[in-house]
Amino acid sequence: MQIADVLTRALVPLARLAIGRGLGVRDLLDPLKRAFLVAAETQGVRQTDSALALATGLQRRDVVRLRDMAVAPRIPSAPARLIARWPDAAVLPLRGGDDSFDALARSVRRDVHPRTLLDALVAAGSVTEEGDTVRLVRRAYAPGGGSPEQLLYLADNLHDHGAAAVSNVLADAGFFDRAAHFDGLDEAAASALAARFAAGQMAVLRDVAEAARGLQDASGDGAVRVRFGGYGYWTEGEER
């Protein structure tokens, strides 16, 4: 496969996202140019307009126009952190002492009202509100409906998965990136495999998250961030 074909295949899901959001090719030109500038920066290209133009193939006027247009920083997910700190009990009182949902929410974000966090978690299906209690439904935060929070996860997870694979190709970095892939299955088989994978994957993610939380609480001042993830995808027929 030629590198142009590799890039096209990798870009197909993003093209689908763009079309789904009413964007055309012209709308993607600036984001693509900014991505080249960010990549050049992280690869140690000298930060002059000429060096950046030479390394990226961009016109100098585009470099000048776009180089100071910073990409929005990653925003830590307060709902995800709240779920990670949920105690062993499945049900918490909504209000009250240290073991209440309100106290847990305040420990995560003091500047956001607990009700706001609760609404976000209920909308994502992570918890349910039952009278004066809150019940944990799943130990993950997966916002849906094309919400801004869901798009943030799309960007973060795709970025880090792509970064791991590209680092392996360019620098033999050794990041874990493996997938089990089979065809010739029917829908029922795919669903059964998906459930099996999700259960195993969640067990691993919970184990890693718990260990990471302990290490973060113990020191928590290092400069390294980590992301370990998993995904499953199945579709009918040939898809380019």
Next chain:
Amino acid sequence: MRRYLTLVALMLTLAACQGGSTRAVEPDGGIGGTGARDDATCVEGVTCLP
């Protein structure tokens, strides 16, 4: 002398505040993503959720 020591203490505090943590104001941590919202994740031999 006391005023001098107060000034030194203030400077040391400021230096500690400026040079200390490399972490963002709000720490990151948790499990999340774009899916799956309706996971049927009880599989024999594997822990059920939550």
